[in-house]
Amino acid sequence: MRPLAAAAALSAVLLLAACAQPGSGGPAAESPTAAAGPAEAESVDVAATCRAYHVGGSQSINKRVKRWTSAVAYPATAENSVELTTIRDRLEGQILDAQPGPASILEAVREPFATSLAGGSADPADVESAADVVKRMCADAGYRS
Structure with missing residues (x-):
């Protein structure tokens, strides 16, 4: 039984190797970008960016930013680092999905939180x-929170 299992394993390896050969007509040949990594996701429109910024009630990015704005005046502390990190990370996620214009606007909101987390201080203003x-951008896009 062992020689049979070894032969099956060898056959599977050879089959996979043949499929991975460039120009062999296998899956790798059908999708030249498959070897380059995951395809870039399409960016979301401004209205979707605004929804993501405002959704969540008291836990939305918008409400959290308002609640923790004054904290950026000082380096993050053990007491506030979780909230500041949450804001920074949620904004980073949105920035990755947003179109370039809205992404740069969200980056301006994110940066002071990142500065505080890095041990610096930023101006709450x-x-x-x-x-x-962000509020004007969303209003101009027709988003109503």
Whole structure:
């Protein structure tokens, strides 16, 4: 039984190797970008970016930003680092999905939180200004929170 199992395993390896050969007509040949990694996701429109920023009630990015704006004036502490990290990370996720214009606007909101987490301090007025730009962007896109 062992020689049979070894032969089956060898056959499977050879079959997989043949399929992976460039130009062999196998799966790798059908999708030249498959070897390059996952395809880039399409960016979401401005309205979807606004929904993601505002969805979640008191736990939305919008509400969290408003609640924790003053914290960026100082380096993050053990008491507030979880909240600041949550805001930074959720904004980073949105930035990755957003179109270039909205992404740069969200980056302006994210940056002071990242600065605080890195041990620096930022001006809370910068967060407020950037959040106002997000609000105008969403209004211009027809989004109503």
